[in-house]
Amino acid sequence: MSEPAKVVVVGGGAAGLMAALWAARGLSRQGPGSNPQAQAVLLEGGSRCGVKIAASGGGRCNILPTDADHTDFHTAGSLNVLKRLLRTWRLQDLNSFFEHDLGLPLKECDDGKQFPECESASQVRDQIQDSVEKEGVEVRQGWKVSLIEKTESGFRVHSEDGNQIDCIKLILACGGQSVPASGSDGSGYRLAKKLGHSLVAPYPALVPLTSKDKDFADLSGVAVEVTWRAILNKRVQEERTRDLLITHHGFSGPAILDASHWFTRDNATIQVSWGGGPAEEWEAHLNAKSRRELHKALSDILPKRLANLLIEKVGLRAEMRCGNLSRGQRIRLVNTLCHFQLPINGHAGFGVAEVTGGGIPLGEVNPSTLESRASPGLFLCGEMLDCTGRMGGFNFLWAWITGRLAGESAAKS
Ligand SMILES: Cc1cc2nc3c(=O)[nH]c(=O)nc-3n(C[C@H](O)[C@H](O)[C@H](O)COP(=O)(O)OP(=O)(O)OC[C@H]3O[C@@H](n4cnc5c(N)ncnc54)[C@H](O)[C@@H]3O)c2cc1C
Incomplete structure (x- = not known):
């Protein structure tokens, strides 16, 4: 030998x-x-x-x-x-x-x-x-x-x-x-x-996450900047601002690939601030646009179809003027814009995950x-x-x- x-x-x-x-x-x-x-x-x-x-x-x-x-x-x-x-x-x-x-x-x-x-x-x-x-x-x-x-x-x-x-x-x-x-x-x-x-x-890590939410599936192709947070035992484990992409099957894009680790390993909740800004920024925007219709005010920052879906999810009328929101409606809206829990039910698997944790x-x-x-x-x-x-x-x-x-x-x- x-x-x-x-x-x-x-x-x-x-x-x-x-x-x-x-x-x-x-x-x-x-x-x-x-x-x-x-x-x-x-x-x-x-x-x-x-x-x-x-x-x-x-x-x-x-x-x-x-x-x-x-x-x-x-x-x-x-x-x-x-x-x-x-x-x-x-x-x-x-x-x-x-x-x-x-x-x-x-x-x-x-x-x-x-x-x-x-x-x-x-x-x-x-x-x-x-x-x-x-x-x-x-x-x-x-x-x-x-x-x-x-x-x-x-x-x-x-x-x-x-x-x-x-x-x-x-x-x-x-x-x-x-x-x-x-x-x-x-x-x-x-x-x-x-x-x-x-x-x-x-x-699987750096992997798209899946969702059964049909409303989001209808928005497939919409990309938006978000600040994502991974929440485990009521504590924020990681927070970053990146782009999120809505797909036919759920969510992807750099924000979700980065956040996916927390879901696939720990089953953490993934929360997003749509548009990336904090609650104070949305509050200030709604105040500044008090005479503007809700869907137009949100579309200043978010893609139009997403803005309409979020207004619908809060149960508000898109044509309502920002200045006419009651205190309770405003709190619900800002909460949805800044602390939205993504409806995730799984991941796309090892077949497409960019890396293995x-x-x-x-x-x-x-x-x-x-x-x-x-x-x-x-x-x-x-x-x-x-x-x-x-x-x-x-x-x-x-x-x-x-x-x-x-x-x-x-x-x-
Ligand atoms: C589509 C895609 C895009 C990516 N883009 C980026 C990027 O732009 N930047 C970045 O930082 N990371 C990126 N990554 C992640 C990056 O590619 C990996 O983290 C990196 O390649 C890991 O290197 P590695 O050598 O440890 O493993 P691998 O690259 O997986 O290499 C392992 C090698 O071992 C061989 N092998 C396995 N088992 C055996 C065996 N029993 N006998 C002989 N050979 C074997 C395999 O064939 C393979 O060639 C991407 C991943 C994917 C899937």
Whole structure:
């Protein structure tokens, strides 16, 4: 049998490609091994690496945020571990890596998001994969891992179709289980569990939420700015202002994708302020427009069809003048405008969720290296770990940071 590879990475998504690149760089610093071809090997189950990178950001790839801290992420694990991991690769160094190392100049747009200047997600995937291959990593696509065994010197990795490869260090970067057609089908969790890990129950995140409310379904296509609040045990857990999109099946858009985590994981109530402003702003608007008809005053700020639906839901006449509202009617109206509980009954599922929440607990890896505490020699990175970011490039940020750390650590140890 041939000599074991020094490092094998399972999964060629954002985290796995980054892990392979930095593992190869680390290994090359140590000089060539007796079998240089087998220094670092990347095993990708699908026919191509980086399917999600190529589909990301509506084809433009929201590669990074402009700013980030631990409040942009969700994990059931320790916030200190999360903060520590985020500090391992600062945003300005990541920017420089993409621009100067990979030759992908970036530009900031859409409020806090960074995209490559080429605006081509598939070019981002191709350039990262090219760099990985130029660094000497042997990339095997169509190599779906079905079983991993521990050996005396490390691990034996088996493919679905009967191939096998031995390695000394192993990195699992199999993603979660959202959009399984992209290759991340949850098999990584099963592999990690067999190697001694537990699992924070996976749930769909950044996912549209569904509703049975026919009145809203009739407004499908309406987009509006809202301030959303996730409410759990009468306490506001998170509040942000983003755009909401009404769909045939419920609610979507950045506001809902960001808020969805609270519903799918905790069954929290999602409340919105239509138009985004606080109650005082609506009060001031209604006062200033006292001679205006209600539907016209609300349509100054909201799409007309939505304004009419909300007036109907409060049980008022659209033609009534703002100044003629009784105190009770005004309170009901402002309450509906600013504290509206979205009629949500479910979510659109893993098939369309952009990411998977839950995963391998952060407490089961060494936060300095991402080495498994259950199986020394094994490293974990990316969406497999119990951490997801909100919309805006935070999930790639997590994949790049943890991929690099796992790759460097595996090469070093
Ligand atoms: C449509 C869409 C758009 C998105 N846009 C953005 C965006 O613009 N910005 C952003 O920050 N995030 C975005 N995301 C989220 C982002 O793509 C993911 O968070 C990120 O790709 C996770 O990287 P990963 O490497 O951990 O997992 P993945 O990208 O899921 O990669 C895992 C890889 O492992 C392979 N694999 C799985 N199991 C096995 C196995 N048993 N054997 C071998 N290989 C295996 C899979 O085929 C896959 O290639 C988007 C997600 C989707 C679905």
